[in-house]
């Protein structure tokens with residue numbers, strides 16, 4: 001069973017991402033490191049002790065739909081109530097609406113634990129938090145007054161209704177329509193698909209944020225508006241009123257996240273309410289809906305990135321525990337432990353150890369990337385002027401990498417976890433397969449990883465004329481130089497390997513910036529996905545080294561040094577090949593394309 005790695009999470013937050021320095025500078029007011037530790041400890045206890053046991057059961061049972069009503073797995077409504085009564089839903093929300101206004105970093109760390117325990121369960125608050133952020137930034141005072149407090153407390157949940165059957169990655173073609181009424185409200189008509197927690201039984205009301213098009217709206221993304229559509233209308237005194245004309249038509253049968261209802265939502269089929277059409281309230285300005293969604297995109301994407309870390313962590317824990325117990329064959333140098341005859345635990349076999357250390361290194365690296373991204377967001381809020389701008393750009397640059405690298409390694413690590421289990425990994429009862437099934441959606445939703453790569457290359461690399469990415473690369477080099485300067489044999493060739501990997505990233509970055517400056521967009525896009533992985537691997541290597549340096553300074557033993565050396569001398573070898581794919585891959589892709597005609 002999953003056990004929250006609170007110490008590792010705290011170490012990464014404090015010493016790799018930068019939380020301890022920010023606390024010392026007083027960036028978060030009177031928030032102390034003791035309070036941070038207590039929050040993490042309590043979140044870990046709740047995740048391991050209360051969510052994880054019901055997470056496994058929830059996967060087997062799944063969500064169900066009957067007569068338009070969706071029920072979640074047994075025990076989940078109570079579990080959700082306990083969770084929200086603990087105040088977890090409003091960690092980062094504004095105090096004015098009952099939130100705790102804590103750093104984003106802490107929430108991301110807590111999200112990791114909820115998701116490790118049950119990604120399907122954690123999706124409900126993840127979506128609510130996104131809706132709270134959108135409403136806080138763009139809602140009118142009246143909407144905020146009516147909805148935010150109950151959403152922050154978690155009494156009401158939120159959803160994001162973007163996708164339609166023909167409009168997924170390209171939302172510009174969505175058709176859901178919004179008709180203005182004389183009283184200032186709108187009536188919404190249309191169908192949305194794949195809506196996470198679109199209908200359920202864990203909260204009294206569901207607040208849908210819906211993208212729709214006004215009758216005279218311009219075509220494409222400039223003609224999309226954002227609306228708030230509650231499941232139950234809210235009376236002036238705040239009590240729940242009539243049922244709104246919005247209905248869950250069906251729920252999907254999916255590969256994973258079985259406890260999370262994925263709903264087809266119908267707005268305006270006349271079944272509820274006297275007047276036809278779902279009552280909606282405009283959020284932000286007409287035709288600016290997509291821009292409203294973009295302001296919360298960084299956080300939402302990071303929240304999906306952390307799902308990859310979460311699954312990778314849980315899969316690694318399970319695989320290590322299994323590999324210590326399972327005996328098979330005789331590992332080189334194994335002379336028996338008196339218990340299992342000549343057979344050794346499989347963890348003693350070099351190939352199994354290689355798999356487990358790969359899982360560990362990638363998990364810790366992706367965690368550090370996600371936390372560093374959250375730190376950048378926090379710093380953008382806690383600085384002014386140019387510094388705030390710098391940190392906002394840093395968060396923007398790291399976001400697509402945090403989302404895509406972490407969710408890709410979530411799948412890779414979960415798959416390796418099955419491999420470590422051998423045949424038993426393919427059998428549902430060990431639970432290893434569930435991690436792979438759950439992990440597989442994360443590279444797809446909240447902008448596919450292919451779309452993230454395009455964003456990274458075309459929008460993020462050019463930030464500040466390329467200076468933002470160059471600044472980050474310079475910081476990475478300093479860590480590599482510091483490792484070499486230590487002359488510590490425990491690091492092996494880490495310093496050199498890191499420098500070579502950073503050089504590969506630098507060369508690929510320069511090539512992509514040049515290709516775009518010369519208008520060779522197709523060439524640049526052909527290398528976008530390998531570039532994204534290259535960036536993630538380099539950051540992983542450097543962040544593990546950064547942590548290892550701190551551990552050496554604090555005389556914390558050799559574990560971090562060994563893991564960072566393993567990463568540098570094994571996994572970073574891939575970076576040179578990835579650079580070649582970025583730079584030389586596009587010509588061969590163009591040549592081979594006709595094979596697909």
Ligand SMILES: Cc1cc2nc3c(=O)[nH]c(=O)nc-3n(C[C@H](O)[C@H](O)[C@H](O)COP(=O)(O)OP(=O)(O)OC[C@H]3O[C@@H](n4cnc5c(N)ncnc54)[C@H](O)[C@@H]3O)c2cc1C
Nearest residue numbers: 160161162163168169194195196262445446447448450451
């Ligand atoms: C379980 C689940 C939960 C979801 N939850 C929600 C939710 O709560 N709310 C919501 O609104 N949606 C939700 N979605 C929808 C999800 O966000 C979309 O599935 C996703 O954005 C991809 O869209 P699509 O499925 O239409 O794929 P497509 O857009 O058709 O993409 C198919 C493939 O083509 C590639 N592709 C598409 N366009 C481009 C391009 N311009 N350049 C390069 N490659 C491209 C993609 O990367 C992908 O590999 C959910 C989906 C699932 C399965």
